[in-house]
Amino acid sequence: MTGTLTTDAAPQTIAHSPADWWKKAVFYQVYPRSFADSNNDGIGDLPGLLSKLDYLKDLGIDALWISPFYPSPQWDQGYDVADYFSIDPSYGSLEDFDVVLSEAHQRGMRVIIDVVPNHSSSEHEWFQAALAASPGSPERDRYIFRHSSDGAPNNWGSIFGGPAWSQVEPLTGREEDHGWWYLHMFDSHQPDFNWENQDVWDLFDRYLHFWLERGVDGFRVDVAQGLVKAEGLPDDEIGPERYAYVDPSGNGRTQRAPDRGPYFDQDGVHEIYRHWRTILDQYGPDRIMVAEATIDDPVRKARYARADEMNQAFNFDILSCGWNSEELRHTLHATIEANREVGAVNTWVLSNHDQVRHATRFGYPYGAYLDSGLGPIDPRPDEEIGLERALAFTTFLLGLPGAMYLYNGEELGLPEVLDIPANERQDPTWKRTNGRAWGRDGCRVPLPWSSHQPNSGFGTGKPWLPMPKGWEQYAADLQEINPASCLNKYRQVISLRRQLDLGAGDFHMVPADEDLVVVRNGDITVAINLGMVARPVEGVQKALVTSSLGTETLPVKDQAVFLPPNTAAWLQAE
Template identity: 35%
Template sequence: MTDLTTNPAARAGAPAADDQWWRSAVVYQIYPRSFADSDGDGVGDLRGIIQHLDHLQELGVDVVWLSPVYASPQDDNGYDISDYRAIDPAYGTLEDFDELLADLHARGMKLVMDLVVNHTSDEHPWFVESASSVDSPKRDWYWWRKPRAGFAAGAPGAEPNNWGSFFSGPAWHYDEVSGEYYLHLFSRKQPDLNWENPEVRDAVYDMMNWWLDRGVDGFRMDVINLISKVAGLPDAEVPPGAVHGDGFPFYAQGPRIHEFLQEMHERVFAGRTGDYLTVGEMPGVTVEHARLFTDPARREVDMVFQFEHVGLDHGAGGKFDPGAASPRDVKASLGRWQEGLAETGWNSLYWNNHDQPRVVSRFGDDRPEHRVASAKALATVLHLMRGTPYVYQGEELGMTNMPFASIDDFRDIESLNHYAVAVAAQGQAPEAVLAALRVMSRDNARTPVQWSDGPAAGFTTGTPWIAVNPNAALINAAAQREDPGSVFAHYRALIALRHSERVVSHGSFELLLPEHPTVFAYTRTLGDRQLLVIANLSGERAVYDLPDAAGWREAEPVLGNLGGRLPRVDGRCEPWEAQVFLQEVTG
């Protein structure tokens, strides 16, 4: 079996110079608040990241995506920005940022910033000026509207339309000073920018150019497909049992979204020399939409984050009405995206990010007997598909969901707002609401990275802003770095395989055994090189009948996830077993 537990210095079969470099790249997301704290205040910071760059280099990643570190009141942990050109003091200084950027570049890694321009903080000077008067020159930089006719201003039902916010409650906040409402699709402290105003777009593009001139290598664009709203902001249909209308059809993939993204490319990236990455986070995006957004000829974005597979376990009541997603459903969804973007466009591949619960607890099995194997199996099927893989901090260690004891343990505004509305306004049983939050809350992804088995898992010398998962004594980076059977070692092997084998970064994809209830199998083919992936995504032994199994019996076993079993195509898989094979094909 090929030894892929070390990161090769040379990348055999690397893409040609005219290929998009990100086809063979792997991106690592850092959520700074929870990554590493250098000064003991309990909040992660830029110097903490700098201190752990050896970890990222050893893992072998090519790009770091940095969640927001801009100045912010921290209503939504930095996704409410009050100054796009300043670093929040909780994270450090611009000098710290410049040092981080230089250190990453010196190690051959790139840095991608989080671009949050659907909304700002209500403490951003743009909004402060906009709210200062109905005659303010920046009034039209945001969505201001008068109360609904026939209703007293500020009274329930007086909102300009019936849209609901993603964070519970109406999507409008009443400003007593001016007697008008402003739109906020998220928190009331996150007013939406009016992209119809060309001055807004000019200011955004100027800010983006400022960061690129500083040396950053691209942007992950937060909910970027929501920036174009339908004219008139009409009332929306109210789903059964809901209080507010679902405005999504009126602000997702809006009428000018492609125009805005093409203009952004022209004003920011066109004419620049350098290897940049642009990825758009796009809730509700379809395969058909994604082909347009990621078609290189259209010059919009390089890839998108789609949400189909991470919505499979949402119940009729949404994410906080969790169900279960079968392995068959998961592979069907991912396979459909592979097929849909096969000829035009590109996939971004992810299980985890700062908004999703931990994949080992969600689609895997975090019980002791299966946790490591399931983490490796899920990583295997994701990383070897066609697309650019994203690793969220701690995922490479197999970190799990947090056993939150009470609502007092949560910090996320979405979770806290949901609990308040569900319990106080809707009369749901507190324990039932807590049970759903334990499964789906964004805070599951935001507990501190588990660096060691020491106090606070080595994250801080102080009191962490959110509690450390109690399993840190068992799951931590220090214990895994020298363990060839660890989750960390397996992620290193997968990343090295993408770097060394062009069939992974450039090959075609074919889903096998689509109806099998638990086995996720596919091939990747490029010329005479072919890769086979077989993984059993369940805690029970599986049998399968692979087409052309005989042709694979002499193939080279490249990677397996069960230490005591050599991978072989023999029609059976142990619980959570993953196997990878490579061969030359003829004719």
């Protein structure tokens, strides 16, 4: 056998109490704009979410993560927050939120919400006051303003493409603002807060208390690694254009530079989260934070989930892991070791609102570059293989101890939508790169609920993003009545996970054939075949569940189960 990996670490065991609900929970990300539209204006809303709570309960969800619903001009689909203490009217009202929260709790589901602390909307009252005030004023000190008479203050580039600095004078029309700039690591409508200013600390203290008192169970912290910038704001090694316009496949795609630099993962961010931890603890040990921290080093990433900071950090290494057994083994090993050092719980995730859906990613050859999104001139994936591999990877991860995060629609097997017309794309990445990066719209297309209603049951108004022809084939109502559907496979696997309590199990990697990755979780063997032919998994004779649609039967010979390619299974000895 080649390509095997073992670890000397003791099996990772997770103890549970009610306060520890998050350690083994299955979370479901609701992207409210695309989830369900109750008033037929083309935009999903909180009453639409309310109408689907039973669907989510039947799926087996333990907790909802709701993406931003705050008042916003929607330059970045809600991640540009104009008011942290209310609900955007397009999504409903605070009363609607309270009902969703109460009804979710009655069904035994927790609710966490997005906090966006790196930046606000340029329409936030603070930024408007900063523009109205003079250079050097207390109002401007809440954000990062700098003077430079010779171009931008440094060479930083926006994550969305283009420069990370914009001039103030064109916004105010005042001569005194000549040579003044403000920082926005994302869109120019998202100015970065200055976390050296006490007012910013106080704002988010009030924010945490406000939503915790309403009863939310925690927060997903957006751009958790980005709040503190290096002293002096030095140049970085990437430069002002984070997108290198290379054309490796002849289709005009762009290549994005890594997310690193003096604006990310500065040690000072941990002081903020240790402070926030003390606030959450005032409301009980069951209130949680999870870090969205895109950090290459798993050891530094695990620091965000130390006992006195956040409860979890998203495992983006597993999300970006390709269909390759060696890469998967390495990623699992690095995750286990880094989390063990700080006593953190593993988290697993394969899709979200910022990534090409994994049912499409796995339909491309290993190593295909997809970070800039996909569009109509890109090569088409193999949809059948993509879905097989997506189900296999999801089944494999659901068999491991820790928390699992699902993205709305993945349980329906939704692929990335490539054919969104240029004039209907909304992502600021598309706009800031002048169409050279497709952006993230393809994973945000509204969900199909009904095969026989307009817009596949999302709502009768024109959807905010176009729904493609044939989208109704994925509709939840069709999958409900099909025992061999993707939806029912998700239900089956999540239900069995709960019955076997695998989320609270232990973790021990097992030597296996080079195409296999095998993990022992208690007395259950969790295996995935990333090769091209069937491979034997030794020491087991019975499949409890497989990722295949329509069958759980696998061939057995000589005390081994033969696992087909592009398949995962939970196995057991007789």
